[in-house]
Amino acid sequence: MGIATVNPATGETLRVYEAHRPEEVERRIAAAHEAYRQYRTTSFAERARLLRAAAALLDEDTEDIAHTMTVEMGKPIAAARAEAAKCAKAMRWYARNAEELLADEHPAESDVQDSGADVARVHYRPLGPILAVMPWNFPLWQVIRFAAPALMAGNTGLLKHASNVPQTALYLGDLFRRAGYPEGCFQTLLIGSRDVERVLRDPRVVAATLTGSEPAGRAVASVAGDEVKKTVLELGGSDPFIVMPSADIVGAVKTAVTARVQNNGQSCIAAKRFIVHQDVYDDFSERFTAAMNALTVGDPLDESTDVGPLATEQGRTDLEALVDDAVRRGATALCGGHRPEEPGLANGWYYRPTVLVGISPEMRIHQEEAFGPVATVYPVRDIEEAVTVANDSAFGLSSNVWTRSREDVAFFVRDLEAGGVFVNGMTASHPALPFGGIKRSGYGRELSGHGIREFCNATTVWQRA
Numbered sequence: 001m002g003i004a005t006v007n008p009a010t011g012e013t014l015r016v017y018e019a020h021r022p023e024e025v026e027r028r029i030a031a032a033h034e035a036y037r038q039y040r041t042t043s044f045a046e047r048a049r050l051l052r053a054a055a056a057l058l059d060e061d062t063e064d065i066a067h068t069m070t071v072e073m074g075k076p077i078a079a080a081r082a083e084a085a086k087c088a089k090a091m092r093w094y095a096r097n098a099e100e101l102l103a104d105e106h107p108a109e110s111d112v113q114d115s116g117a118d119v120a121r122v123h124y125r126p127l128g129p130i131l132a133v134m135p136w137n138f139p140l141w142q143v144i145r146f147a148a149p150a151l152m153a154g155n156t157g158l159l160k161h162a163s164n165v166p167q168t169a170l171y172l173g174d175l176f177r178r179a180g181y182p183e184g185c186f187q188t189l190l191i192g193s194r195d196v197e198r199v200l201r202d203p204r205v206v207a208a209t210l211t212g213s214e215p216a217g218r219a220v221a222s223v224a225g226d227e228v229k230k231t232v233l234e235l236g237g238s239d240p241f242i243v244m245p246s247a248d249i250v251g252a253v254k255t256a257v258t259a260r261v262q263n264n265g266q267s268c269i270a271a272k273r274f275i276v277h278q279d280v281y282d283d284f285s286e287r288f289t290a291a292m293n294a295l296t297v298g299d300p301l302d303e304s305t306d307v308g309p310l311a312t313e314q315g316r317t318d319l320e321a322l323v324d325d326a327v328r329r330g331a332t333a334l335c336g337g338h339r340p341e342e343p344g345l346a347n348g349w350y351y352r353p354t355v356l357v358g359i360s361p362e363m364r365i366h367q368e369e370a371f372g373p374v375a376t377v378y379p380v381r382d383i384e385e386a387v388t389v390a391n392d393s394a395f396g397l398s399s400n401v402w403t404r405s406r407e408d409v410a411f412f413v414r415d416l417e418a419g420g421v422f423v424n425g426m427t428a429s430h431p432a433l434p435f436g437g438i439k440r441s442g443y444g445r446e447l448s449g450h451g452i453r454e455f456c457n458a459t460t461v462w463q464r465a
Contacts, residue, residue: 003190004017029158035185039154044102048099051092065084065171067301074300074308074310090141090145101448120460121460127230127457129155131207132158136311146209151181153455160191207230232454234436236268237269240389241272242386242403247403249284256375261353269398272376273376281377289334293335309348322374336354338352354375356375356377383412391415394439397420398421399420400427420435
């Protein structure tokens with residue numbers, strides 16, 4: 001079976017790799033298991049040294065790996081450079097903070113005296129080889145935000161990356177090798193989705209993390225549950241972007257456009273449903289539609305491009321089906337709603353930035369995630385209706401709120417069903433803040449202290465003198 005790089009801007013197959021044979025997969029699992037036995041005993045200082053070395057190499061490689069990401073999955077080149085820089089930042093953050101994040105916890109003596117202990121503490125220990133099943137949309141960042149904390153905790157990693165980004169996947173395995181990590185600490189598996197179950201059922205693989213679609217998450221969680229293995233899942237999102245009457249409308253519109261079309265609209269945490277108070281609905285909608293319609297769609301290697309192609313042809317087909325269903329059922333496209341008409345874009349998987357209004361519950365796009373540059377806009381009468389519409393989703397990854405009212409903020413923080421509430425800004429992941437969702441957006445957390453402790457054994461140490 002071949003694993004290929006196909007340029008989404010042209011549809012051209014650039015390179016095909018042979019998938020790892022079962023014996024090679026076995027060798028790599030064995031190497032991860034053996035490496036863990038020694039690596040888990042290394043000091044935080046040594047782990048930090050290695051991670052900083054990897055970050056320095058990534059800095060040097062930025063232009064090359066940015067070009068690779070753009071060619072493999074279509075993100076604009078400026079965004080690809082920013083992704084590489086974000087990864088290096090997160091690696092240095094964990095190198096600097098991991099020891100403190102995993103420091104022993106000591107309950108108050110008065111709380112444990114009746115247990116009979118003279119001393120009691122919680123000690124964090126690594127678990128072992130962790131399988132990471134990662135997506136193509138942020139092919140570097142999604143992996144690093146798992147790998148940096150996992151390696152700093154003393155675990156080893158096995159990466160099953162999306163099959164359309166094999167060059168980025170191989171780069172990541174090579175990056176940690178070049179940084180000086182012991183053989184087997186972090187390895188890429190060039191395998192298809194059907195081979196994930198066999199790896200996850202291997203007794204030497206102790207846990208898994210997945211970022212991806214809801215069906216993929218269900219499949220991995222089912223196997224892991226059968227094997228009684230820990231999982232962290234970050235799945236889809238259909239994040240609300242709420243605009244209240246007191247909002248800075250100009251700032252809200254500018255941010256809304258970026259929030260919807262970042263990464264060509266292919267982001268779980270991209271704002272997708274724009275819920276606008278009726279008092280400012282007309283103003284917001286007019287400005288937002290004009291800004292979306294003015295975006296430059298084109299070659300992602302061109303520095304002037306705002307929106308590149310979708311990563312896969314199937315992804316564009318799925319997006320078109322959502323838009324067509326909505327329009328057929330009565331929605332109106334204020335802009336876009338079709339492929340670009342420029343001849344130079346005909347061979348790529350492009351789609352015009354689109355704004356849909358007149359959305360009703362029976363439309364698929366009301367409940368399904370639109371993974372591309374398509375926004376839905378809803379008018380609401382008041383704050384209660386805004387929350388009702390926002391929570392009317394199977395997903396609960398993050399949310400955005402634009403208001404100058406403290407009372408509004410308190411209401412939304414209390415009642416929005418999401419893993420994050422971003423006020424007067426755009427949802428983004430940051431190494432110091434926990435990231436993850438609720439409902440069908442998954443469970444568990446990445447990043448921050450919460451993320452590094454997900455794949456640790458919180459060990460109770462009870463001691464009598």
